[in-house]
Amino acid sequence: MTARMDKRFADLKAEGRPALITYFMGGDPDFETSLGIMKALPEAGADVIELGMPFSDPMADGPAIQMAGFRALAGGQTLAKTLDLAREFRKGDQATPIVLMGYYNPIYSFGVDRFLDEALKAGIDGLIVVDLPPEMDDELCLPAIAKDINFIRLATPTTDEKRLPTVLRNTSGFVYYVSMNGITGSALPDLSQIAGAVNRIKAHTDLPVCVGFGVKTADHAKAIGAAADGVVVGSAIVAQVAGSLDANDQATSHTISAVSTLVRGLATGVRAARLVAAE
Amino acid sequence: MNQVLKPNSFRAGPDEDGRFGIYGGRFVAETLMPLILDLQDEWNKAKTDPTFQAELQHLGTHYIGRPSPMYFAERLTAELGGAKIYFKRDELNHTGSHKINNCIGQILLAKRMGKKRIIAETGAGQHGVASATVAARFGLPCVVYMGATDVERQAPNVFRMKLLGAEVIPVTSGNGTLKDAMNEALRDWVTNVEDTYYIIGTAAGPHPYPEMVREFQSVIGKEAREQMMEAEGRLPDMLVAAVGGGSNAIGLFHPFLDDESVRIVGVEAGGKGLDGEEHCASLTAGRPGVLHGNRTYLLQDDDGQIKEGHSISAGLDYPGIGPEHSWLRDVGRVEYVPIKDDEALAAFQMLTRTEGIIPALEPSHALAEVIKRAPTMDKEQIILMNLCGRGDKDIFTVGKLLGMGL
Numbered sequence: 001m002t003a004r005m006d007k008r009f010a011d012l013k014a015e016g017r018p019a020l021i022t023y024f025m026g027g028d029p030d031f032e033t034s035l036g037i038m039k040a041l042p043e044a045g046a047d048v049i050e051l052g053m054p055f056s057d058p059m060a061d062g063p064a065i066q067m068a069g070f071r072a073l074a075g076g077q078t079l080a081k082t083l084d085l086a087r088e089f090r091k092g093d094q095a096t097p098i099v100l101m102g103y104y105n106p107i108y109s110f111g112v113d114r115f116l117d118e119a120l121k122a123g124i125d126g127l128i129v130v131d132l133p134p135e136m137d138d139e140l141c142l143p144a145i146a147k148d149i150n151f152i153r154l155a156t157p158t159t160d161e162k163r164l165p166t167v168l169r170n171t172s173g174f175v176y177y178v179s180m181n182g183i184t185g186s187a188l189p190d191l192s193q194i195a196g197a198v199n200r201i202k203a204h205t206d207l208p209v210c211v212g213f214g215v216k217t218a219d220h221a222k223a224i225g226a227a228a229d230g231v232v233v234g235s236a237i238v239a240q241v242a243g244s245l246d247a248n249d250q251a252t253s254h255t256i257s258a259v260s261t262l263v264r265g266l267a268t269g270v271r272a273a274r275l276v277a278a279e
Numbered sequence: 280m281n282q283v284l285k286p287n288s289f290r291a292g293p294d295e296d297g298r299f300g301i302y303g304g305r306f307v308a309e310t311l312m313p314l315i316l317d318l319q320d321e322w323n324k325a326k327t328d329p330t331f332q333a334e335l336q337h338l339g340t341h342y343i344g345r346p347s348p349m350y351f352a353e354r355l356t357a358e359l360g361g362a363k364i365y366f367k368r369d370e371l372n373h374t375g376s377h378k379i380n381n382c383i384g385q386i387l388l389a390k391r392m393g394k395k396r397i398i399a400e401t402g403a404g405q406h407g408v409a410s411a412t413v414a415a416r417f418g419l420p421c422v423v424y425m426g427a428t429d430v431e432r433q434a435p436n437v438f439r440m441k442l443l444g445a446e447v448i449p450v451t452s453g454n455g456t457l458k459d460a461m462n463e464a465l466r467d468w469v470t471n472v473e474d475t476y477y478i479i480g481t482a483a484g485p486h487p488y489p490e491m492v493r494e495f496q497s498v499i500g501k502e503a504r505e506q507m508m509e510a511e512g513r514l515p516d517m518l519v520a521a522v523g524g525g526s527n528a529i530g531l532f533h534p535f536l537d538d539e540s541v542r543i544v545g546v547e548a549g550g551k552g553l554d555g556e557e558h559c560a561s562l563t564a565g566r567p568g569v570l571h572g573n574r575t576y577l578l579q580d581d582d583g584q585i586k587e588g589h590s591i592s593a594g595l596d597y598p599g600i601g602p603e604h605s606w607l608r609d610v611g612r613v614e615y616v617p618i619k620d621d622e623a624l625a626a627f628q629m630l631t632r633t634e635g636i637i638p639a640l641e642p643s644h645a646l647a648e649v650i651k652r653a654p655t656m657d658k659e660q661i662i663l664m665n666l667c668g669r670g671d672k673d674i675f676t677v678g679k680l681l682g683m684g685l
Contacts, residue, residue: 056584059465078582109583156310
């Protein structure tokens with residue numbers, strides 16, 4: 001549903017602060033724990049939730065998210081179960097937008113039409129599918145838009161002025177600026193470059209521009225939030241899950257609270273962001 | 280969805296979006312798209328540039344040793360008592376396999392594009408060796424990603440790559456085979472997109488790779504066609520080649536696709552048999568999906584998770600296949616059959632003893648199919664098989680399987 005996403009960004013704009021967008025892997029390390037994590041995110045300060053769909057071959061992800069996906073698959077997670085996670089979450093939260101993020105093959109295997117119908121019913125607001133560039137819009141992007149589901153595109157440092165209009169053409173919800181070339185979880189690049197890139201994209205679109213790849217601490221979140229409409233945190237959350245597990249990669253009593261604590265800190269950073277900008 | 284009308288020509292693909300029917304395409308992260316489009320432009324220019332073609336041909340003749348001979352396997356033919364068996368001997372190429380044909384072409388492109396660094400993935404190590412070789416020849420640093428399992432079972436090739444100055448990075452994720460090596464190479468490419476050229480070793484990946492690799496490998500089929508006309512005054516009745524990703528096979532097949540009289544057979548790795556999970560027969564036992572930049576037949580579970588394959592041959596140990604093969608399967612132009620590990624091993628031994636040629640385990644799969652078919656055919660009929668690699672790299676694996684101490 002595009003309405004929920006648009007309302008969330010409009011409200012945040014009125015509030016005068018950037019969004020905190022939190023990524024976690026569905027089913028990591030098991031269904032019940034990841035449902036607990038998902039339910040805890042809004043209370044800890046997440047404004048938008050990115051729900052990772054595990055894939056056996058995550059070609060654009062670094063070790064942290066790779067391992068999270070493998071743990072989820074080992075725990076029996078499937079695309080159908082990831083949709084169940086969203087459905088369960090929606091029973092208690094009608095306001096927080098959910099974006100499914102992952103790779104195309106599990107969706108293609110599930111069947112695009114069936115997937116979009118189930119996603120709508122489960123309360124999904126948007127999709128990020130890493131291996132579907134604009135050249136492949138007929139596959140999923142256009143069918144998703146026709147069903148009123150946002151298709152959120154990644155822009156990267158290699159997306160030059162010539163390419164930007166192509167990338168933005170069928171993008172809705174927000175633009176996800178990946179602040180560096182490379183895989184998820186790599187080091188954070190120069191902040192002034194990020195601000196420049198965000199402004200460059202904003203010259204081409206009215207959509208919110210959110211920035212991710214490399215954000216780990218409240219200070220990062222604060223700094224990036226000063227320049228962007230949203231801050232995406234992924235690998236740091238997934239690493240927090242990993243750090244809380246026992247020797248057999250099973251959840252412990254503090255897995256959910258470890259994530260909440262991190263997100264609460266990041267939320268403080270995001271809420272302080274515009275104070276920095278105003279200085 | 281897999282029923283396709285017979286086209287006017289089987290050689291016209293891909294279309295401008297890189298599609299062979301529903302297969303192929305460009306399923307890559309946005310970071311790579313500008314580069315993929317640059318590569319496509321450069322490839323389109325190079326294709327028709329006489330200077331590029333002349334350089335390619337010169338290196339083909341003087342560096343690779345082309346044309347490779349076409350050899351009548353007289354003793355094997357007599358032993359099997361049926362069709363005449365010819366081998367296209369790409370195992371005699373510099374570096375010992377057909378892989379060098381593609382690597383020379385791609386490094387010339389990398390040079391045209393001003394790239395400073397070469398990366399490659401490898402399974403058996405043949406493509407890694409060929410990439411390390413051309414990188415040395417053109418003075419570029421080279422990083423080869425290789426599954427940790429393959430590093431172990433293909434030790435001689437790892438050593439060769441290191442001697443050639445390449446850095447070999449063992450990949451431990453997944454089963455540590457070719458699929459995982461390709462994931463890791465793609466991760467490197469996304470990170471170093473500005474200065475790095477990725478030499479994909481097979482006719483798969485995002486457009487324009489499948490077409491480009493096919494064109495560089497088609498030299499095999501073009502030469503073989505001429506050599507067969509010279510030797511026999513006619514075309515062969517049957518072509519046979521092994522398919523992992525499928526680059527040697529498409530190289531042999533493509534120039535013959537529109538010759539209706541030529542039956543074409545691709546041989547997949549049947550591993551320990553198709554009733555279990557331990558095989559790599561994606562065209563026989565898989566279904567269409569999207570991986571590594573293209574839509575193609577894949578071994579996958581009900582949830583669309585890619586399975587780990589198994590083959591005695593590291594070069595065939597891949598759960599996918601080049602997209603053009605998927606299309607050729609659906610339109611019915613090429614027949615794809617599985618050959619099991621033990622059949623390939625028996626063929627390996629037979630060729631060694633009857634012809635004095637030690638084949639790689641990959642073409643040993645093709646040979647096992649030839650051994651099945653030749654006796655059922657007339658003595659006037661001709662089978663042409665691509666002997667795409669030599670077996671030096673496999674002697675330790677084979678020795679172990681046969682219980683011979685080395």
